Amino acid sequence: MAALTLRTSGWLLVLPLLGLVVVMFAGPLFNIFWLSFTDPGPGLSNYTALAERESLRRLLWVTLRICALTTLFSVVLGYCIAYAMTHAGEGARQKMLLLLLISFWISVLVRTFAWIMILGRNGLLNNGLMSAGLISAPLPFVRNELGVLIGMVHYMIPYAVLPLLGAMRAIDGRVMAASRNLGASPAQTFWRIWLPLTKPGVIAASLLVFILSLGFYVTPAILGGGKVLMVAEYISVQVLITLKWGTAAMLAVLILVSVLALLALMSRFMKLSAALGGRA
Secondary structure, three states: OHHHHHHHHHHHHHHHHHHHHHHHHHHHHHHHHHHHHHOOOOOOHHHHHHHHOHHHHHHHHHHHHHHHHHHHHHHHHHHHHHHHHHHOOHHHHHHHHHHHHHHHOOOHHHHHHHHHHHHOOOOHHHHHHHHOOOOOOOOOOOOOHHHHHHHHHHHHHHHHHHHHHHHHHOOOHHHHHHHHHOOOOHHHHHHHHHHHHOHHHHHHHHHHHHHHHHOOOHHHHHHOOOOOOOHHHHHHHHHHOOOOHHHHHHHHHHHHHHHHHHHHHHHOOOOHHHHOOOOO
8 A cells, every 4th residue: 555655646746847847848749640641631741742842842852862871871970980989098988988979069050151161162172172183163062962872871870889888889899709619710700790780880870870871961051052952941942932831740750750760660570668668
């Protein structure tokens, strides 16, 4: 009876905060779902537009392609960085980790404008290549998918490194030593032992980077220069300029459902707590 009373008292303490969460989060979320089915009129017209409008299909394809490429390059580069951090000395590892954490404090807007200064027609890269005589005219590094990809990969690499570093640091060094003692070459040890053991970290990093990339707004808007339109920027245009709230709500719901489906698919192969850094 005392335990039941204590449990009831605990719920009474949590209820105000739970009610606040429901009002501040679930309420607007339900409103988005409602708008996607009722604006500009009741029905599924916003969702059927995905099959009827070529522009929406192209928008989704561009978004998925850029997110997939961002995930690929971020995880590959992040894997290399995490591997180097794992095998570095303690002092060097702490310095590398500090630099990695500092990158989280730099605004995405500052990073994006820095890439404009580097990749622009009169930027450092083009001026350097022209001064070296390697090119005769500036190369188009921005206002296209290449510039967007460079900016997004640069921003996402730290998010890929952390899950990978956690997975690599959890590997028992005796396993690697046993592989070498049994005559395996460094390449065989890496491909047959190290890489499979870091698979949860690779999946977690890929999942995290892909989900964050789906909602990217600032970098595609600036480095894309209006020529590379992704879902987040398109939703902003529909809400602020064209006032097509139903279309914006439909795309927001689509992204949300896609993320939840991705997490559900992930849970069929491994525990999400392990993938996201918790205990297996």
